[in-house]
Amino acid sequence: MRRRVLTSVLAAGALSGVVATALVAGQPDSSEEKLRLSSVADEGPGYAVEDFAYPQADKILAEQGILLKRGDGHIVLAQCGSSPDLLEIYVRHENTDKFCFRTTGPSGYLSLELPAVYGVRTTEYATELSTTVDGEDHQYDVAANSWAPVGETADPEGREHVLVEIVTSS
Structure with a gap:
């Protein structure tokens, strides 16, 4: 029983290490890349706000x-x-x-x-x-x-x- 728990804990630890590595690797390396990503996000559609203005x-x-x-x-x-x-x-x-x-x-x-x-x-x-x-x-x-x-x-x-x-x- 102890062996199963130990194996599960080791497997979970290894998996979390892989996830952490992937998250760190997925971050942009340069400030140019960060700027490009934020610019793309800023270009997205804005929020629709109803102002109740009469059409036409x-x-x-x-x-x-x-x-x-x-x-x-x-x-x-x-x-x-x-x-x-x-x-x-x-x-x-x-x-x-x-x-x-x-x-x-x-x-x-x-x-x-x-x-x-x-x-x-x-x-x-x-x-x-x-x-x-x-x-x-x-x-x-x-x-x-x-x-x-x-x-x-x-x-x-x-x-x-x-x-x-x-x-x-x-």
């Missing part, structure tokens, strides 16, 4: 005149008339009288800049809109499946409001 925002701004900034992906710009259940934001705009948004999920968030807002028609989602005018912030809580004046039609002075945020919840 520059193109949409150039083509449609609406600046879409950030969101959670549950409120997206849609072609008006493409579906009966779109959130409609009414505006005084040179190319259109409204912008439409598809809402999904139990809640949604979108920050944007849309000038000359005057009304909203909601879908099955309750909607909170934030506007700004002359440095003042205004909040509008609009019930689901309704139409409401927002911005300049709700402003006693009729000032031009910029829509800066949409939040929806079911």
